[in-house]
């Protein structure tokens with residue numbers, strides 16, 4: 624009976640005929656990254672203008688959208704800045720926290736699975 628060793632599988636032309644091919648076939652279906660929400664948290668000390676600046680700078684919001692989101696966070700305690708892949712969400716959280724710390728503001732930002 625034929626085994627499953629070298630030379631037994633279908634020929635994908637990637638092994639120079641020695642039966643020891645490298646897996647070169649590419650997947651045709653794309654996998655969407657798991658989405659993550661970036662959340663801005665309220666506090667009593669960070670100036671409203673600074674929060675608006677963060678939303679404009681790191682989330683590319685217009686002045687109107689940034690003001691709306693900032694006021695929502697101020698009134699409700701938490702608000703969504705955007706939805707991203709894990710890597711992008713993590714980067715944006717770090718950028719906001721670093722920028723806030725550099726300016727001596729306690730502003731906090733976090734992420735959660737969307």
Ligand code: TYC
Nearest residue numbers: 664665666669670671696697
């Ligand atoms: N509550 C802050 C103040 O009254 C403003 C603020 C809004 C702070 C949103 C953080 O994520 C925040 N100065």
